[in-house]
Amino acid sequence: MEKLIIKGGQKLKGKVKISGFKNSAVAILPATVLAGDKCVIDNLPHISDVQILAELLSELGADVKELDSNTLEIDTTKMEGCYASYEQAKELRASYYLLGAALGRFKKAKVAYPGGCSIGSRPIDQHIKGFEALGAKVTVEHGIISAEAEKLVGAEIYLDVVSVGATINIMLAAVMAEGTTIIENAAKEPHIVDMANFLNCMGANVKGAGTDIIKIKGVEKLGGCNHSVIPDQIEAGTYMIAAAAAGGDVIIDNVIPKHLEAITAKLKEMGVKVTENGDSIRIVSSKELKNISIKTLVYPGFPTDLQQPMSSLLTTARGTGIVAETIFEGRFKHVDELKRMGANIKVEGRIAVIEGVKGLTSATVSASDLRAGASLVIAGLMAEGETEIENVQYIDRGYEDLEAKLIGLGANVRREDRE
Numbered sequence: 555m556e557k558l559i560i561k562g563g564q565k566l567k568g569k570v571k572i573s574g575f576k577n578s579a580v581a582i583l584p585a586t587v588l589a590g591d592k593c594v595i596d597n598l599p600h601i602s603d604v605q606i607l608a609e610l611l612s613e614l615g616a617d618v619k620e621l622d623s624n625t626l627e628i629d630t631t632k633m634e635g636c637y638a639s640y641e642q643a644k645e646l647r648a649s650y651y652l653l654g655a656a657l658g659r660f661k662k663a664k665v666a667y668p669g670g671c672s673i674g675s676r677p678i679d680q681h682i683k684g685f686e687a688l689g690a691k692v693t694v695e696h697g698i699i700s701a702e703a704e705k706l707v708g709a710e711i712y713l714d715v716v717s718v719g720a721t722i723n724i725m726l727a728a729v730m731a732e733g734t735t736i737i738e739n740a741a742k743e744p745h746i747v748d749m750a751n752f753l754n755c756m757g758a759n760v761k762g763a764g765t766d767i768i769k770i771k772g773v774e775k776l777g778g779c780n781h782s783v784i785p786d787q788i789e790a791g792t793y794m795i796a797a798a799a800a801g802g803d804v805i806i807d808n809v810i811p812k813h814l815e816a817i818t819a820k821l822k823e824m825g826v827k828v829t830e831n832g833d834s835i836r837i838v839s840s841k842e843l844k845n846i847s848i849k850t851l852v853y854p855g856f857p858t859d860l861q862q863p864m865s866s867l868l869t870t871a872r873g874t875g876i877v878a879e880t881i882f883e884g885r886f887k888h889v890d891e892l893k894r895m896g897a898n899i900k901v902e903g904r905i906a907v908i909e910g911v912k913g914l915t916s917a918t919v920s921a922s923d924l925r926a927g928a929s930l931v932i933a934g935l936m937a938e939g940e941t942e943i944e945n946v947q948y949i950d951r952g953y954e955d956l957e958a959k960l961i962g963l964g965a966n967v968r969r970e971d972r973e
């Protein structure tokens with residue numbers, strides 16, 4: 555197992571380029587199943603989740619070629635169906651997008667229950683509700699979700715919970731259904747729009763993505779197309795927080811500032827200087843910051859994926875901060891690790907109360923999930939001394955070239971094999 559060693563106390567300075575959005579990439583790759591043709595997807599982040607999905611698609615019969623480290627050519631012409639076993643599906647949450655894509659193309663799919671970060675129960679009842687509304691029969695036996703339909707017919711589907719995954723999965727199943735599908739109370743995240751653009755580029759008819767009502771007119775067939783994944787606003791937000799936490803002057807390049815409005819607003823509230831300039835954001839932070847409260851909400855609210863990185867920043871801000879995690883009930887596993895570094899945090903249910911302390915001290919800590927790992931990296935940048943972070947494989951799932959990007963900003967970071 556590898557670990558990261560971070561010597562804290564270095565201010566960050568310079569420019570960091572943001573990669574393609576993990577959560578968009580891991581939806582668009584399975585969506586290529588719908589094309590039954592060749593697609594070229596670029597601006598993919600070079601991370602383990604993308605590599606795992608590329609391998610899974612080729613195991614399922616697609617021809618996958620790596621054109622460069624951020625571009626895949628995927629030809630799904632020869633695919634005849636989809637059965638993703640536990641071994642294949644357990645690695646990541648996004649394997650469940652194969653259900654919607656294979657159901658949409660083959661009218662049947664079998665995918666084992668997905669894996670993914672342990673941040674709560676993560677049910678998929680809304681996905682199943684959508685598939686059944688379209689006419690599919692869905693069963694779950696021995697951990698395998700099977701969906702099958704004589705034909706798929708457009709329907710009106712109201713999501714009881716605003717769910718990114720369910721919104722995308724229903725879009726995938728509906729694009730070649732007969733008639734029109736309306737998804738109400740749909741998620742509005744930027745990667746829903748990215749997915750709609752990709753589907754329409756393949757010949758689908760999807761309107762309203764980015765609002766809470768998405769209208770999909772079924773078409774006969776889709777074809778291949780080329781698509782560039784949007785920049786990763788969660789990676790960008792992580793570096794914005796890191797720059798604020800370590801102090802310094804950092805330009806975060808290749809972003810869509812509109813996607814970062816919530817994090818920008820909260821950093822400004824703390825006293826961080828944030829300036830937007832086209833497709834880059836500049837962070838200047840030096841003086842002691844003021845503690846604030848954050849509440850995670852669906853887009854365009856404060857993103858749950860930045861709650862853990864933000865919690866690290868609040869540990870040394872002046873005063874008391876309140877963090878309310880309204881999306882996932884198990885997303886405070888990083889708190890005990892931050893306490894090892896001297897943080898003063900009390901968790902009651904979905905609320906964490908953070909009393910600002912003078913400073914953090916280094917310790918050996920362990921990442922429990924992707925964004926918890928990111929929060930520990932930020933804490934390591936802040937702490938006096940050398941922090942060792944174990945289970946780095948979680949962080950590698952979602953951050954491309956993490957050490958190189960941090961070292962490029964002047965951080966003292968190295969990776970070691972844990973003896």
Ligand code: EPZ
Nearest residue numbers: 577647648676677678679680681715717718719720859881
């Ligand atoms: C996606 O997870 C992301 N993962 C998560 O990012 C992100 O935190 C989440 O969206 C919210 O933005 C990927 O895109 C691979 P949801 P997803 O369905 O789709 C409940 C990261 O760190 N719900 O929007 O699983 C669910 O329990 C990862 O990059 C149901 O009740 O999230 C949660 O409370 C972590 N029934 C809420 O909805 C369902 O059928 C939002 O979940 C589906 C979801």
